Amino acid sequence: MSLSFRFGTVGSPKSTPKRPGGSPGAIVHLNSLGLNALELAWVRSVRVSEASCEKIRLLGIENDVALSVHAPYYINLNATEEEWPKSRKRLMDACHFGNLAGATDIIFHPGSYFKQPAEVVLKKAIPRLKGVADELKANNNPVTLRPETMGKSAMLGSLEDTIEMGRAVPGVLPCVDIAHLHARPGDGTVNTTEEFTEILTKIRDGLGQSALERMHIHISGIEYGPKGEKNHLMLDESDLRYQDFLNVLETFGCAGRMVCESPIMEDDSQMLRDKWAAKTA
Numbered sequence: 001m002s003l004s005f006r007f008g009t010v011g012s013p014k015s016t017p018k019r020p021g022g023s024p025g026a027i028v029h030l031n032s033l034g035l036n037a038l039e040l041a042w043v044r045s046v047r048v049s050e051a052s053c054e055k056i057r058l059l060g061i062e063n064d065v066a067l068s069v070h071a072p073y074y075i076n077l078n079a080t081e082e083e084w085p086k087s088r089k090r091l092m093d094a095c096h097f098g099n100l101a102g103a104t105d106i107i108f109h110p111g112s113y114f115k116q117p118a119e120v121v122l123k124k125a126i127p128r129l130k131g132v133a134d135e136l137k138a139n140n141n142p143v144t145l146r147p148e149t150m151g152k153s154a155m156l157g158s159l160e161d162t163i164e165m166g167r168a169v170p171g172v173l174p175c176v177d178i179a180h181l182h183a184r185p186g187d188g189t190v191n192t193t194e195e196f197t198e199i200l201t202k203i204r205d206g207l208g209q210s211a212l213e214r215m216h217i218h219i220s221g222i223e224y225g226p227k228g229e230k231n232h233l234m235l236d237e238s239d240l241r242y243q244d245f246l247n248v249l250e251t252f253g254c255a256g257r258m259v260c261e262s263p264i265m266e267d268d269s270q271m272l273r274d275k276w277a278a279k280t281a
Contacts, residue, residue, distance in 0.1 A: 004255035004280065006066050007273040008037030010218065013266035023056050031063035035269055037257045039068045040103060046072065046093040050100055057102030066257060068105035068216060069098035076111030077125035078156055084128065087111075091132055099141050105216050107175045110147040110156040110165070121156055126168045133171045145172045146216055151180035151229030158184070159199060163206040173207065175216045179232065182240055183224035191241050196248040204252065215256035219272065220265070232261055235268045243275065250279055
């Protein structure tokens with residue numbers, strides 16, 4: 001049966017054998033688990049050769065595992081003028097080597113407000129993001145840039161921020177981290193059918209139905225406090241109403257990739273895959 005979502009993990013599954021290990025081992029292992037998406041976790045730095053990228057690309061095709069990249073954490077669209085070139089290079093490197101590795105989507109943390117209003121920060125962030133997108137287009141690099149929705153209210157990356165970036169810059173779409181959106185307010189909200197419906201309605205109204213048909217979703221359980229996220233949890237040990245979320249995704253005709261980053265990410269991903277298959281059978 002062909003599912004409208006691909007399911008997989010953020011980074012290598014915990015159960016990946018030590019040999020061959022790494023991203024190649026993760027791709028083969030995901031295939032053996034009946035999963036077919038991997039977000040390469042290049043979160044510290046981009047240290048990969050062109051030869052390694054080619055190996056990853058070919059294994060992805062051979063094993064029918066769709067690839068994306070999580071760029072280094074140290075990217076900030078609101079960085080100082082002195083720091084921005086370093087942030088930009090990290091993002092460009094993730095895009096360049098990610099494309100060589102067969103990744104179609106580059107996920108990144110957009111940065112911090114530094115206690116400034118969102119509208120002020122976006123006036124700086126959007127032109128910088130457009131500059132990156134323009135250079136990718138000039139280089140014939142077709143990756144989609146995906147600013148991630150963030151789990152703390154101090155961080156650039158509300159749902160509205162990411163939609164605004166997508167509206168302003170061609171080639172940009174949100175990475176919807178539903179656990180982060182639940183944790184961000186710090187009060188247990190964003191966890192009902194009505195609130196999930198509001199999220200997807202905003203995406204559809206802002207970016208079109210096509211954005212809902214090529215979603216890139218992060219999902220896990222999450223622990224949070226008044227300031228937002230603390231750490232990821234297993235889905236069934238958290239209060240995230242993920243089954244309601246799946247119901248709303250189905251109602252809106254959503255499709256794309258759903259990658260899990262819970263402590264038992266491959267188990268939770270298989271569980272989500274099976275629930276989705278039963279729902280859409």
